[in-house]
Amino acid sequence: MKLLLFDIDGILLKNIHSKSVPSVSKILIKKHFGVEIDPKKVYVSGMTDRGALIARLKGAGIKNPENDPRLEVAIKDFVNVTKELIDEHGVEQVEGVEELLKKLQNEKVVLGVLTGNTPDRAKLKLESANLWHYFKVGAFGHNTVVRSELVAIAIKDAKEKTGISFKKKDVFIIGDTIRDIQCAREGGVKVVAVATGKEDLETLKKEKPDFAFRDFNDIDSIIQVLV
Numbered sequence: 001m002k003l004l005l006f007d008i009d010g011i012l013l014k015n016i017h018s019k020s021v022p023s024v025s026k027i028l029i030k031k032h033f034g035v036e037i038d039p040k041k042v043y044v045s046g047m048t049d050r051g052a053l054i055a056r057l058k059g060a061g062i063k064n065p066e067n068d069p070r071l072e073v074a075i076k077d078f079v080n081v082t083k084e085l086i087d088e089h090g091v092e093q094v095e096g097v098e099e100l101l102k103k104l105q106n107e108k109v110v111l112g113v114l115t116g117n118t119p120d121r122a123k124l125k126l127e128s129a130n131l132w133h134y135f136k137v138g139a140f141g142h143n144t145v146v147r148s149e150l151v152a153i154a155i156k157d158a159k160e161k162t163g164i165s166f167k168k169k170d171v172f173i174i175g176d177t178i179r180d181i182q183c184a185r186e187g188g189v190k191v192v193a194v195a196t197g198k199e200d201l202e203t204l205k206k207e208k209p210d211f212a213f214r215d216f217n218d219i220d221s222i223i224q225v226l227v
């Protein structure tokens with residue numbers, strides 16, 4: 001039995017950040033700290049929501065955001081701002097990923113999400129894309145800035161939900177960023193990189209993931225490495 005942990009942004013859902021869609025952290029920082037930020041200034045792909053917010057606040061010259069009470073208020077508000085953006089701009093599945101999830105349901109695997117998103121935000125986004133119901137297990141980015149800590153959290157959650165104690169060699173992360181690959185390595189589990197997010201296949205391959213794919217077109221090959 002394998003435990004498959006899917007990243008959300010860039011793997012299950014298309015990144016909604018574009019010129020026409022403002023970034024959630026930009027809105028939150030403006031709302032709770034009264035500061036305008038340039039989202040391009042700090043590269044946050046693959047960071048947890050908490051980590052990304054802290055990095056951006058520091059980038060905007062806010063001192064010690066970790067100890068600022070406004071940070072917790074802003075983190076709780078992530079879901080509300082996300083809801084407003086989804087209502088306005090919608091949310092889209094990455095092509096082919098639902099077909100993969102459907103096929104994996106017939107295999108000896110447990111499906112989970114491992115994401116930097118806060119839990120309520122992850123649920124909202126995946127429910128909006130009709131993907132939430134595929135996942136039994138979850139590790140979320142609301143209480144850590146260290147992404148690799150999410151691996152142990154996911155394995156513990158899997159034990160509670162399924163009764164199975166997964167060995168690290170049977171755990172895979174499916175992610176679209178270098179940070180996902182590093183997270184798997186630090187967490188001692190395997191990683192399948194798929195270049196459906198911001199980073200291209202060559203960039204991902206340089207980090208030496210266990211397996212790498214350009215997209216979800218070749219579902220049979222992906223299933224072969226995952227089960």
Ligand SMILES: [Mg+2]
Nearest residue numbers: 007009010176
């Ligand atoms: Mg991602």
